Amino acid sequence: MHGQRDAMQGGAAHDERPVRVWDVPVRLFHWALAGFFAFQFWSGETGGNAMQWHLYAGYGVLSLVLFRILWGFFGSTYARFASFARGPAACLRYARQLFSRRPVPSLGHNPLGGWMVLAMLGALALQTVTGLFANDQIATQGPLADLVSDAWSDRLSSVHAWNFYVLLGLVSLHIVAVLYYRLVKGQNLIGPMFSGVKRVPAKLAESAAPRPGGAWRALIVFAAALLAVYLVVQRPF
Amino acid sequence: MTKKNLALNLLAAASAACFAASALAQHKPEDLVKHRQAAMSLMGWYFGPIGAMVNNKMPFDAKLAARNAGYLVTLSRMPLEGFDPSTSGAKNTKAKDKIYLEMDKFKRHMEKMQTEVDKLDKAAQTGNEADIKVAFGNAAKSCKSCHDDFRAK
Secondary structure: OHHHHHHHHOOHHHOEEEEEOOOHHHHHHHHHHHHHHHHHHHHHHHOOOHHHHHHHHHHHHHHHHHHHHHHHHHOOHHHOHHHHOOOHHHHHHHHHOOOOOOOOOOOOOOHHHHHHHHHHHHHHHHHHHHHHHOEOOOOOEOOOHHHOOHHHHHHHHHHHHHHHHHHHHHHHHHHHHHHHHHHOOOOOOHHHHHHOEEEEEHHHHHOOOOOOOOHHHHHHHHHHHHHHHHHHHHOOO | OOHHHHHHHHHHHHHHHHHHHHHHHOOOHHHHHHHHHHHHHHHHHHHHHHHHHHOOOOOOOHHHHHHHHHHHHHHOOOHHHHOOHHHOOOOOOOEOHHHHOOHHHHHHHHHHHHHHHHHHHHHHHHOOHHHHHHHHHHHHHHHHHHHHHHEOO
C-alpha cells in the first residue's frame, strides 16, 4: 500500500517542506471550540442544573465564533476567508480527485474543507444566536428570550433543537473526512492542527506566504468578541 | 355507622365516581388541551422563581421557595388527566400522539416528576438552599426526560 503510494508520488514525498499554516489563535480556537462543543452536547442533553452551565458555555461558543469570523478578515494568511472560500470550479476540480488515493496537498484549507469550515461556522452562529432567544419549556431561557414573544422564542428553540443535528452531522463529517485523508489519502491534517506546521511539496511551499496575525491583534480581536457578547448577554445599558 | 348509612354512602360515592368519569369523557379535546397547558403553565410559573434563586438570578427567598414548592405539589398532580386519547391530532399542542400508545411510560414519567416535586417541596420546607438546588435540578430533569420522549421539538 505504501509502496504504491510512493510510486504514485514519484518520490516527491521526500521533497517536502514545513510551512506554518495555522497560527496559535486558529489552533486555540479550534481545540477550545471542540471542547465546548462536547460540553454543550453533554449539558444540553443532561438538563437540570447543567442548563445554567449550558448558557455560560454558550456565551463562550458565541465569543469563539465571533472571534473566528473577525479572524477570517484580520487574521493570519490561511485563516482568512479570502484565502479559502473558493469558487465552484475550483471545488469541482478538487472534488473530482477526492476519491483517488493520490494526495493533493493544499497550503491552508482545501477548497472543499474551506466550505466545510464556513458551513460549520454558519451553523454554529445560527445555534448560538437562536440559543440567546430560546427557552427549554422548563425553567431556563436565553438571555434575550424576553425581547421576543413566546411564539418566537418557541420557534427559535425549535431551530436550536433541530440545528443541533445539523451541527452533529457536520462535525461527524469533518472528523470522518480528516480520518479519510489520513488513512486513504495519506495526508495528515490532524498533526498540523496541533503543531501549526504542515509538510507540503517543495514547489507548493515556495508559493507559501504565511503571515501570522500576531498575538496582540488576536488578543484585541478576542477581547472585542468577548465585549460584544458581554454587551448582548448582560445588556448593561 | 349503620348498615343503611354505609350502603347509602357507597351508592353516593359510586354515582359520584360515575358522574365524574362521564363528565371527564365529555370534555372537548380542545378543552383538555387547554386544561393541561394551563396546569403546566402554572407549574412553570411557580417553578421558575425557584430556578432563578438557585442560579443566583434573584435573591434567595426561603419563604417564596417554600410557598411555590407547596403549590407545585398540587399542580404536579393535574396535567395527566388532560392527556386523553381524544386529544390525538389536536391542534395547538406539541404533545406527541404516541403518548396514547405508550400511556404506561407516559404515566411513569408523570409519577417520577411528582416524586421529584415532592422532594423539592421537602427541601423547600427546610429552607436549605443547597438542598433546594439539588432537588430543583432533579425536578427539572424529570420534566426534560418526558419532554424529550413526548414533546415535539
